[in-house]
Amino acid sequence: MKNSIIILMAVLALAASSCGGSGSTTGRQKEVTLSAAGATFPQPFYNLAFKKYNEAGGPLISYGGIGSGGGIKSLRDQIVDFAATDAYLSDEELAEMPGEVVHIPTCIGAVVIAFNIPGVTELKLTPELLEGIFLGNIKMWNDAQILAVNPGLVIPDMEITVVYRSDGSGTTYIFSDYMTKVSSLWNEQLGTGKALNWPSGIGAKGNPGVAGTIKQSEGSIGYLGFEYAFAQQIPMARIMNSSGFFIEPTLDSFTAAAAAEIPSDTRVMITNSPNPSAYPITSFTWIIMYRELAYGRHSRDAAEAAVSTVKWLTGEEAQAIATSVHYAALPQNAALQAAELLKGITYEGQPVLK
Amino acid sequence: MSGDRITKGLLFLSSLTILLLSAGIVVSLLGGALQAFREFGLRFIISPAWNPTAGSEEYGAMSFIAGTVITSILALIICIPMAFSTSLFIAEYFRGTRTSGILRSLVDLLAGIPSIVYGFWGFYALRPLLVATGLTDQGFGVFTASLVLAIMIVPYATSLSAEIISMVPAELKEAAYSLGATRREVIFSVVIPSARSGIIASFILALGRALGETMAVTMLIGNANVIPKGLFAPGNTMASVIANQFGEASGLKMSALIAVGLLLFLITALVNYLGKLIIKRFA
Numbered sequence A: 001m002k003n004s005i006i007i008l009m010a011v012l013a014l015a016a017s018s019c020g021g022s023g024s025t026t027g028r029q030k031e032v033t034l035s036a037a038g039a040t041f042p043q044p045f046y047n048l049a050f051k052k053y054n055e056a057g058g059p060l061i062s063y064g065g066i067g068s069g070g071g072i073k074s075l076r077d078q079i080v081d082f083a084a085t086d087a088y089l090s091d092e093e094l095a096e097m098p099g100e101v102v103h104i105p106t107c108i109g110a111v112v113i114a115f116n117i118p119g120v121t122e123l124k125l126t127p128e129l130l131e132g133i134f135l136g137n138i139k140m141w142n143d144a145q146i147l148a149v150n151p152g153l154v155i156p157d158m159e160i161t162v163v164y165r166s167d168g169s170g171t172t173y174i175f176s177d178y179m180t181k182v183s184s185l186w187n188e189q190l191g192t193g194k195a196l197n198w199p200s201g202i203g204a205k206g207n208p209g210v211a212g213t214i215k216q217s218e219g220s221i222g223y224l225g226f227e228y229a230f231a232q233q234i235p236m237a238r239i240m241n242s243s244g245f246f247i248e249p250t251l252d253s254f255t256a257a258a259a260a261e262i263p264s265d266t267r268v269m270i271t272n273s274p275n276p277s278a279y280p281i282t283s284f285t286w287i288i289m290y291r292e293l294a295y296g297r298h299s300r301d302a303a304e305a306a307v308s309t310v311k312w313l314t315g316e317e318a319q320a321i322a323t324s325v326h327y328a329a330l331p332q333n334a335a336l337q338a339a340e341l342l343k344g345i346t347y348e349g350q351p352v353l354k
Numbered sequence B: 001m002s003g004d005r006i007t008k009g010l011l012f013l014s015s016l017t018i019l020l021l022s023a024g025i026v027v028s029l030l031g032g033a034l035q036a037f038r039e040f041g042l043r044f045i046i047s048p049a050w051n052p053t054a055g056s057e058e059y060g061a062m063s064f065i066a067g068t069v070i071t072s073i074l075a076l077i078i079c080i081p082m083a084f085s086t087s088l089f090i091a092e093y094f095r096g097t098r099t100s101g102i103l104r105s106l107v108d109l110l111a112g113i114p115s116i117v118y119g120f121w122g123f124y125a126l127r128p129l130l131v132a133t134g135l136t137d138q139g140f141g142v143f144t145a146s147l148v149l150a151i152m153i154v155p156y157a158t159s160l161s162a163e164i165i166s167m168v169p170a171e172l173k174e175a176a177y178s179l180g181a182t183r184r185e186v187i188f189s190v191v192i193p194s195a196r197s198g199i200i201a202s203f204i205l206a207l208g209r210a211l212g213e214t215m216a217v218t219m220l221i222g223n224a225n226v227i228p229k230g231l232f233a234p235g236n237t238m239a240s241v242i243a244n245q246f247g248e249a250s251g252l253k254m255s256a257l258i259a260v261g262l263l264l265f266l267i268t269a270l271v272n273y274l275g276k277l278i279i280k281r282f283a
Helices: A002-028 A043-055 A068-076 A091-096 A127-134 A144-149 A170-182 A184-189 A206-216 A226-232 A251-257 A300-313 A316-324 A332-343 B002-040 B062-093 B098-112 B115-133 B142-166 B170-178 B183-212 B215-220 B238-245 B251-282
Strands: A033-038 A060-064 A082-085 A101-116 A161-165 A202-204 A220-225 A238-240 A282-290
Touching (some): A033 A300, A043 A060, A043 A101, A043 A300, A068 A082, A068 A282, A082 A300, A101 A170, A101 A206, A101 A226, A101 A251, A101 A300, A127 A144, A127 A161, A127 A170, A127 A184, A127 A238, A161 A170, A161 A206, A170 A220, A170 A282, A202 A206, A206 A220, A206 B115, A220 A226, A300 A316, A300 A332, B002 B251, B062 B098, B062 B183, B062 B238, B062 B251, B098 B142, B115 B215, B142 B183, B142 B215, B170 B183, B215 B238, B238 B251
Parallel strands (some): A033 A060, A033 A082, A161 A220
Antiparallel strands (some): A082 A282, A101 A220, A101 A282
16 A cells, blocks of 8 residues: 555656646747637638638637537637637527627638539529429429520439538528528528428538539539539539529629628628629628627737737738638628727727727 | 455446446436427427427437438348358358458458448448449438448457357367267357357347447438438438537527437447347347
């Protein structure tokens, strides 16, 4: 017994000394590390931007792509410095947060309708066709309704397989928000949400899963983030917007969707934009953070680093990174509003940005 | 003496940790599932509805229970002939030969492959094959998932069965041979009967693993939250729906997912209990 106590003490002493050693090494570098979590939709942009910012002397930021819902939860539990979401917080969700939360738009993402039909690279779709296909009422590719919108198109006699997201996702939210606006049948049957009660089709996990499934399955069609379809070179449909034009999904047509009036808290869905040159299934994606950053054990250093990171993210340099990975840059009005909102963020009542 | 007491204490402590952990899992599952059961009652278990849209939320676990049970049992049925014959090959027919050594390490290798890799293989190699047979349009569905599941659980059943078969006492077999029995007769009337309970136990362990498998199933089953309409129709399993929807869930939906987890826990416990009963019966 005595021997074992001595051994135990020796182990403890060793452990203590080694802890002291590592403590002094971390003391040397006074680098702030931030943690953030949330949406996977803008993750390719954030990963690249945060890496570049860190290389340029900014803080080290770890970003967990755990989904918008997970990000909101993490922010509520105050275990991240900021979170990211594709769907803005509802009044109810805002009331549940322990402090006032600010939404900062960082870029514009679009949901595209990608398809895999042998021999077909161009397809035009109207809201009515989208409704029919995704609700399972149009079952064949050579349906008369599809041919009426796409005259002259040679399309095989093939069954349509709808591919949707099996996991809860902001992508589904954006797509269903648009569909709810343009189709009353959709509104009745499915509504808007991050996960839906799909009447038919196949579910795949994550944007990469949907992209892979469409690419591998002839006769399939599905919705996914633009950059994923672009990267996999899957053909995307032109969608008829509210002005009756068939719009190709491009970064310019996404930015055009955001050129409208934006409320001061930026909580707005810009799907089905009235702008005649706008692609209709687009959305802001947001960083969310508390207006007052002195909470719990949150340090002033971390608060300053977080605000300057988000400010940089909405600035010109980071917006150029966004377009390089196929997200549309914020239009000027949104960027100005983001800057204005960031000025209002405080630590112990004092503005963090000077 | 004191060394003994320390050993005893340590063993007791680690066993206690396991007990506490299991109890903790049950308690937290029960706590999390309470809201769903309060809202839907027993209907949660028998209803196949799964509608997450805010305002008309309704959750039921039946589609996932059906998907889990169907895929696991189907996988077990496909697995039995493969695992049984392989284990006999390794542990009895070609016992001690180089071939059986290679085969045994191959089986162990299969057990070590991560399930996501099986999923990829199923997605890119097996699925197009099934589509080519014309039995299924897109290749996603219960059958594809079961087939990959079967291959995933074969190593577990094979390894354990082979171990048990090789433990059959040589005296028993020699006695049978000396009575003039052929090799086939020895296997079917001596080896298998005396290893029976162990072989059954190995298949129950394999079934337990099939029940909880997630990633490979998610990639192949089609993730449609309905009771599968046929062997080649899409469906979903309990583990798969939890993995899929956990990230964005909150409130009632989170509770429903935890309740699905609780049911999976109970089903697995039930399978293990039934296994114990069967083993007792045959032993």
